[in-house]
Amino acid sequence: MDGNELVLVCPSEDMEEEVLRYKEEHFACGDMQVHGSGGLAYYDRYDEWLNRIRSMRRNTTDNPVQTSTFFSRRVTDGKLIGCIKIHHTLTDELESGGHIAYGIRPSERGKGYGRQQLLLCLEYARQLQMKQVIIACDRDNAASAKTAMSCGGRLVKEFEEDGIPKQHYLIEV
Structure with a gap:
């Protein structure tokens, strides 16, 4: 991959x-x-979801x-390959979920x-003048942890949320 x-x-x-096909593939x-x-x-309705994420872009x-x-x-x-979201800042409520999912x-x-998708999002984080981002994943999600580490993420915290072991990876932007 280039x-x-x-x-x-x-x-x-x-x-x-195409978004509904993407969603359906996950469910299948x-x-x-x-x-x-x-x-x-x-x-259930695409337009409602689209309105929600558009409203989330505004503070x-x-x-x-x-x-x-x-x-x-x-x-x-x-083809749509993946989906990624980035919180521009974190509140106490959002901290356990991190900046990027x-x-x-x-x-x-x-x-x-x-990895490629995360690198593109990290470039966007630089444009937002973010200095670092936190990525949270379930401790047993080796693929997500590997992705974070491949982009410079280092494990900084392990914790439980609703009985599920989680990890935080910190990436300097």
Whole structure:
């Protein structure tokens, strides 16, 4: 992989059909959620989800933390490969979840796309003038931990949340 195979794109109205196929692939493989999507799995209507993530991009009284959500699109064929979101800041409530959450569609896992997608998001974090980001993952999610470490992440904390062992990886941006 040459490192320029993916680009980040903001979800839009014209992506509805391909986003719903992306979501359905996760469900068909037994995934209970669509990591990095800002809750796509919990919405029956695409337009409602799209409005939610668009509202999260703005800092308001109801939304004190701006969050940007992107899909990664493969340049060669336009296929949606993954989804990634970044909280521009963290509140105490969001700290356990970290700044960045990501996922790759089941049929494209294990091909190095997670690392490439995270590197693109870290470039976006630099544009936001963030100095560091925290990535949280379940302790038994070796693929997510490997992705974070491949981008310079170092394990800084282990903890439990709702009885599930978790880890925090810190990446200097």
